[in-house]
Amino acid sequence: EVQLVESGGGLVQPGGSRRLSCAASGFSFSNYWMSWVRQAPGKGLEWVASVKQDGSEKYYVDSVKGRFTISRDNAKNSLYLQMNSLRAEDTAVYYCARYDSRGSYAFDFWGQGTLVTVSS
Amino acid sequence: SYELTQPPSVSVSPGQTASIACSGDTLGNKFAYWYQQKPGQSPVLVIYQDNKRPSGIPDRFSGSNSGNTATLTISGTQAMDEADYYCQAWDSSTYVFGTGTKVTVL
Numbered sequence: 001e002v003q004l005v006e007s008g009g010g011l012v013q014p015g016g017s018r019r020l021s022c023a024a025s026g027f028s029f030s031n032y033w034m035s036w037v038r039q040a041p042g043k044g045l046e047w048v049a050s051v052k053q054d055g056s057e058k059y060y061v062d063s064v065k066g067r068f069t070i071s072r073d074n075a076k077n078s079l080y081l082q083m084n085s086l087r088a089e090d091t092a093v094y095y096c097a098r099y100d101s102r103g104s105y106a107f108d109f110w111g112q113g114t115l116v117t118v119s120s
Numbered sequence: 121s122y123e124l125t126q127p128p129s130v131s132v133s134p135g136q137t138a139s140i141a142c143s144g145d146t147l148g149n150k151f152a153y154w155y156q157q158k159p160g161q162s163p164v165l166v167i168y169q170d171n172k173r174p175s176g177i178p179d180r181f182s183g184s185n186s187g188n189t190a191t192l193t194i195s196g197t198q199a200m201d202e203a204d205y206y207c208q209a210w211d212s213s214t215y216v217f218g219t220g221t222k223v224t225v226l
Contacts, residue, residue, distance in 0.1 A: 035215070037163075045155070045163065045206050047215035059213050062121070095162060104168040105210075106153045112162055 002026040002109045004096045009114030016086050016118075022079040022096030022111055030054075030074040033099040035107065036081050038092035046092075049081065050099060064090075086118045122211040124218035131224045138194040140221045142207030145188060152190035153208040154183060156201075163206065167192060199225050 008020040020036070035050040049060045049070040058070050069082040079096055093113040100108045124144040132138035142152060154167035165174050167183035170190065180195045190209075194201050202225045207218035 037215075037217075044204075044220040045157075045208075045217040047217060050215070061214065104165070104172070104174065105151060106165050106168040107155070107163070107208075107215075108165050108168075108174065110162040110164075 002098065004098065004109060004111035006094065006096050006111045006114040009094065009116045011117045011119065012086055013120050014087060014118055017082070017084045018086065018116055020081040020083065020094055020096075020114060020116070024077045024079065024096075024098070027098070029072075029077040031102075033101050034070075034072060034079045035097045035099050036070060036079075037095045037097050037107065037110075038090075039095070039113070040089075040092045043092075048094070051079070083116070086116075088118050090116065091118045092116060122209070122214070122216045124207055124209060124216055126205075126207060126218040126221045128219070129222045129224065131226055132194070132197045133226055134199060135196055138197050138201070138223055140192045140194075140205050140207075140223065142190040142192070142218045143188055144190075144209060144216075144218075147188050147190055147209060148186045150185075150209045150211065152183065152185045154181075154190075154192045155206045155208065156203045157206065158203045166205075194223070197223075197225055201225060 003025045005023045036048040051070045067085045071080045095113045096111040097107040098109040151169045155163040157163045170185040171183045
């Protein structure tokens with residue numbers, strides 16, 4: 001069974017940093033692109049970042065470029081999102097999502113999400 | 121940047137058909153995807169590559185995509201289909217989600 005379990009959310013002050021983690025199991029992690037998608041309270045979904053299977057390519061939404069870094073450790077079956085210079089508008093539930101680049105070309109599995117609140 | 125627009129809400133009676141439109145510039149030239157999200161839950165893929173259903177998704181869910189509009193259709197809508205629905209497309213190395221539509225089954 002595919003499982004994605006996020007952790008690392010919490011309350012952080014504006015300008016602060018936070019590192020999110022996503023533990024993957026039930027599939028061959030190193031064979032898939034992985035992504036972070038966020039959802040502000042009461043709002044819609046917003047793609048944040050994606051990383052290729054071997055970490056050699058990374059893409060970001062414009063609003064987080066230069067502040068967020070996506071990375072992965074295939075030996076640990078883990079995905080990460082390092083978030084720096086956090087702003088109030090970064091407050092959201094952050095989902096880890098598997099991207100199926102060999103079949104559906106969709107986000108086919110999602111974690112349960114972890115809430116990041118940026119507030120003083 | 122690329123944008124996808126959906127109606128904020130759609131209401132449907134049980135057993136009837138609900139249609140949700142997703143509009144974007146030349147969207148028909150891209151693949152459209154649809155996700156269902158129930159309150160307090162993570163999104164679930166219900167349609168991929170315009171009109172394909174993942175394993176386990178009921179056949180009352182169908183999709184189409186042409187011109188500037190992709191459409192998700194729910195035939196014989198059930199109470200369990202009440203949820204938010206988001207379309208999604210890929211453009212210039214970024215993934216874009218639609219604004220979302222709340223489907224209410226009256």
